[in-house]
Amino acid sequence: MSYSQVGVGFNPEVGFLARRDYRRVSTRIGKRIRYGKDSSILQLRPHASYNSYWNFDGSHESSRLHLDQVIEWKNGAMLSMAVDFFHEGVLQAFEIIDGVVVPQDEFDHEEFRVFASTDQSAVLGFGLVARAGGFFGGNRLSAKPSVTYRIGEAFNANLSVDHNDVDLPGGDFKVNLTQLKLSYFFTPKISLQGFVQHNDRHELLSTNLRFSWLRSANSGLYVVYNETDDNFNFPGRPRREFMIKYSHIFDIM
Numbered sequence: 001m002s003y004s005q006v007g008v009g010f011n012p013e014v015g016f017l018a019r020r021d022y023r024r025v026s027t028r029i030g031k032r033i034r035y036g037k038d039s040s041i042l043q044l045r046p047h048a049s050y051n052s053y054w055n056f057d058g059s060h061e062s063s064r065l066h067l068d069q070v071i072e073w074k075n076g077a078m079l080s081m082a083v084d085f086f087h088e089g090v091l092q093a094f095e096i097i098d099g100v101v102v103p104q105d106e107f108d109h110e111e112f113r114v115f116a117s118t119d120q121s122a123v124l125g126f127g128l129v130a131r132a133g134g135f136f137g138g139n140r141l142s143a144k145p146s147v148t149y150r151i152g153e154a155f156n157a158n159l160s161v162d163h164n165d166v167d168l169p170g171g172d173f174k175v176n177l178t179q180l181k182l183s184y185f186f187t188p189k190i191s192l193q194g195f196v197q198h199n200d201r202h203e204l205l206s207t208n209l210r211f212s213w214l215r216s217a218n219s220g221l222y223v224v225y226n227e228t229d230d231n232f233n234f235p236g237r238p239r240r241e242f243m244i245k246y247s248h249i250f251d252i253m
Contacts, residue, residue: 001027008056022061023054045070052087060106063087076119084111088136097201100171102136109134123150127160138168156183175201189214205229219247 006012008021030047047070052063068082088107096102111133118125125148132141146160162177182194195208207227214220222245229238 001025019053021055023056024051026051040073040075042072042074045072059089059091060087061089061091076121078115078117080113080115082113082115084113084133085109086111086134090136096136096168097173097175100168100173102168102170105137107134107136109137111135111140120148121150124148125150135166136168138166138172140167141165154185157181173201175199189220202230216249219249221246 003023003025005023006017006020010017010020012018012020026049028047028049030045033044033046035041035043045068047068049066050064053061055061063086065085066082067084068080071079086107086109090102090104090107093104094102111131113129113131115127115129117127120127127146127148129144130142133139142162142164144160144162146158149157158179158181160179162175162179164175164177166173166175176199178198178200180194180196183191184193185191190213191211193210193212195206197206198204205228207225209225211223212220213222222243224243224245226241226243227238228240
């Protein structure tokens with residue numbers, strides 16, 4: 001159990017906190033149930049958690065009650081079946097997507113979630129996350145299948161498609177987010193990583209390439225290339241940036 005608060009005057013621009021002006025209560029309880037050598041099941045992990053945020057003026061911003069049962073097998077497979085109870089206090093109306101507005105209101109809804117995966121350390125692995133439930137006064141149905149391919153400890157590729165079908169009182173929409181992640185490790189400290197993402201709703205294609213040569217901890221050389229093709233807002237005008245960063249830690253004591 002924990003309690004924390006961040007004042008309205010705090011500026012989290014360094015990125016360690018995503019919000020300010022809140023009081024938060026967080027609790028978690030769970031149990032691990034181990035099985036013997038004759039069972040194909042490694043363990044069960046039933047658990048529950050609760051997180052809630054309030055403003056200093058007493059407004060209940062958001063909360064989530066999470067009830068989950070995780071089953072892990074000795075062959076590396078995993079299955080999670082959960083139900084979440086959400087509260088969202090929208091203090092100011094916002095446009096969630098072009099032409100669809102979420103009004104100022106308080107929303108309480110439930111969501112059912114299933115996560116399943118095969119052994120992710122195997123050469124070929126599969127995963128699926130499926131959600132169904134309420135969403136800002138309407139309903140959302142989503143499914144995210146994924147496939148992972150590995151060659152030893154050096155190469156790893158992951159392809160996923162996140163499909164969301166949202167039906168709100170102000171309108172409905174569908175979004176497909178396709179992601180491809182590639183990683184190659186020349187040595188444990190030298191790697192090349194690539195990330196490509198496509199949003200079909202806004203015809204947005206983003207590419208990120210990063211070469212890293214670590215010395216210790218997070219110090220070392222980073223070479224990064226980013227490119228964004230936004231054909232919805234800026235057709236034919238891709239945005240590109242190239243960055244080089246080097247850091248070194250000195251031991252002067």
